Amino acid sequence: MDVHDYFAKKEWKFIKSFADKHQTPFLVVLLDIVKEKFLDLRKHLPYARIFYAVKANPATEIITLLDRLGSSFDVASVYELRKLLALGISPDSLSCGNTIKKKQDIEEFYKSGVRLFVTDSEMDLRNIAAAAPGAKVFVRVLTEGFSTADWPLSRKFGCQTEMALELFLLAKKCGLVPYGISFHVGSQQRDISVWNAALGKSRYIIDWLREEGIELECVNMGGGLPGDYIEKSQSIETYAEGISHYLEENFTEGMPEIIIEPGRYIVADAGIIVSEVVLSAKKSKTSLERWVFSDVGKFNGLMESLNEAIKYPIFCEAKGELEEVIIAGPTCDSMDTIYEDYKYEFPADLKPGDRLYWLSTGAYTASYCSVEFNGFPPLKTFYVWRKP
Numbered sequence: 459m460d461v462h463d464y465f466a467k468k469e470w471k472f473i474k475s476f477a478d479k480h481q482t483p484f485l486v487v488l489l490d491i492v493k494e495k496f497l498d499l500r501k502h503l504p505y506a507r508i509f510y511a512v513k514a515n516p517a518t519e520i521i522t523l524l525d526r527l528g529s530s531f532d533v534a535s536v537y538e539l540r541k542l543l544a545l546g547i548s549p550d551s552l553s554c555g556n557t558i559k560k561k562q563d564i565e566e567f568y569k570s571g572v573r574l575f576v577t578d579s580e581m582d583l584r585n586i587a588a589a590a591p592g593a594k595v596f597v598r599v600l601t602e603g604f605s606t607a608d609w610p611l612s613r614k615f616g617c618q619t620e621m622a623l624e625l626f627l628l629a630k631k632c633g634l635v636p637y638g639i640s641f642h643v644g645s646q647q648r649d650i651s652v653w654n655a656a657l658g659k660s661r662y663i664i665d666w667l668r669e670e671g672i673e674l675e676c677v678n679m680g681g682g683l684p685g686d687y688i689e690k691s692q693s694i695e696t697y698a699e700g701i702s703h704y705l706e707e708n709f710t711e712g713m714p715e716i717i718i719e720p721g722r723y724i725v726a727d728a729g730i731i732v733s734e735v736v737l738s739a740k741k742s743k744t745s746l747e748r749w750v751f752s753d754v755g756k757f758n759g760l761m762e763s764l765n766e767a768i769k770y771p772i773f774c775e776a777k778g779e780l781e782e783v784i785i786a787g788p789t790c791d792s793m794d795t796i797y798e799d800y801k802y803e804f805p806a807d808l809k810p811g812d813r814l815y816w817l818s819t820g821a822y823t824a825s826y827c828s829v830e831f832n833g834f835p836p837l838k839t840f841y842v843w844r845k846p
Contacts, residue, residue, distance in 0.1 A: 472844050473730060473815070482813065483733040483754035484838040487515070487820050489523055490845055491728035496527050499683075499720060502698035506716040509553055511681055512538045514721025514821040515729075519841035521545055524724075532719040533572075536563045543570060555640075555719065557582060557598055557615055565589040576640050576678070578617040583625055587632035594637035595629050596678050597622045599663070601641045601656040615642065619659060626667055626674075638676030638714070639663055645722055646768065647682035648691045650700040654707075661708045676715040683718075685726025685818045688769040694723070722821040729820025731759055731770075731837070735812045736788055748783050750804055752814055755787010755794040759819070759837040761826040763796045773815040778805035789832045 476486060499508060509532040510524050516538060521531070522545060530551040533539050542552060549571030554564070557578040564575070568590035575590060577583045578598040586593060600616035617625070626636045639660045643652045657677070664674050679701070684691040705713050733754040740748050754760060762768040772785075782801040787794035827836040 469844070476840075476842065477732045477813070477815075480732070480838070480840075483731060483752075483758065484840065485729055485731045485759065485819060485824050486840045486842060487517070487520070487725070487729045489519060489728070489841055489843050492520055492523060492725055492820075493527065495724045495727065496524060496529065498694055499718075499723065500528075502694055503701070503716075503718065505713065506679075506718045509555075509717055509719045510724060511555070511719045511721030512542070513825065515725045515823075516541065516825055517839065517841055518545060520725060521547065525551075532721075533567075535559075536566050539567060539570060539572070549573075553717075553719075559585075561585040561589050568593065574637070577625065577629075578615060578622075580625065580628065583629060583634070584632065587629070587634055591633055592635065594635045596638045596640035596676070597625045597629075597636075598640040598642070599656075599659060601643055601659070602652065619663060622663060623666060626663075626672055627670065630672060636667070636672050636674060638674050638678055638717075640678040640680060642680030642719075643682040645681060646684045646687070646691075648684060648689070650692065650697055653679065653682075653701050654704040657704050657708045664714070674714065676717060678717040678719065681719045681721055681723070683720050683723035685722045685821060686771075687726075687818055688771055724821075726818045726821035729818065729823060731816040731819040731823060733814045733816065735808055735810050735814065737810060738808050748781065748806075749786055750783045750808060751786050751788060752796070753788050754816070754837070755789055755796060757787065757789050757791070757794060757828040757831045758834050759823045759827055760787065760796055760816070762822050766797055766800050769797070769800055770819055771817040772802060773817065774804050774808070774812065775815075776805045776808055776812045778807050780804065781806045783808075789834065791832070 507530060509530040511532045513534045525547055531542060532555040533552050534556045552572045553574040554567045554572055555576050557576055564585055573593050575586050575593050576596045576598050577586060598616045599622045600618055629636045641656045643656055660677050667674060683697055731754055733752045735750060736753050737751040756763060780803040783804045784798045785796045785802055787796055824837045824839045
């Protein structure tokens, strides 16, 4: 993303006018962009049932908007479940997508009317069988390609193919409904071909189980579609074209039901964090490195900058000759260094109070904030429409 092109657009006038009314730091999420992203996804992947990943941004304004647009929801905990039910979201549109859950939580999902569960281990599967009899289950399999995902989801979630086959057989034996295969190619996945490998593995499992008398109905492709950060990714049209082609190649006789669980793609580009410079400093008179300290950091909104995994486009209002800087947050913790290896360029005469605009920050920012580290409150957030 070229941040200067972005702020040359008419949107800048709206954002600037809104930002000038509020003290930093804060996040503003443009709900019309959330709507556009969802509708674009439905347009380009019309055969897929969309389950928004609530964890990306669980704001009431986003959930109710997506519900009106016809979205279903990928739910990660009983706390998200309770929030959605309190908002009047139908349990028929919910899936329990976390493979790590307490037995009593499974029971609460089930009693609430949720019938879709994802698993990847025998113990969890047996808990589902005991607490949610007759429920439909997805088995999540491990996939390759994490080296091309900016925020990998390897190892902790999913199981190897051999175990997945055993879990499907056990699910049937325990009275559950073996419903489908689940996978996730890694968040902010920039290599479209990774979906092909995952779908090929899914096809193999489906064929093997058919010989055992089990007909799977669905493939849950999880998330992975990217937001618009500094590192380049393809358009949604290109992703959709590639994924659709891989589906047709792997399921020549007709596609199963397809589920996708986007979170980042729908909300990331809708958000802008507005912060200001606290200090600009060098560590010695002869130092070639200059530190810029912002009033937003890892613990109050920018956790995904951990290991510099997600690199947000940053626009600086101040003008002048540019130089490379190290960017850090405001807390009394050395871990709160945001970007040191990747060199951003800011004006050399940057002053306290100069504002920084962090683009594509609608996903995994406010919801990742610490509660009160160093006494800093969670990130203030505003949800607004630029147009009706």
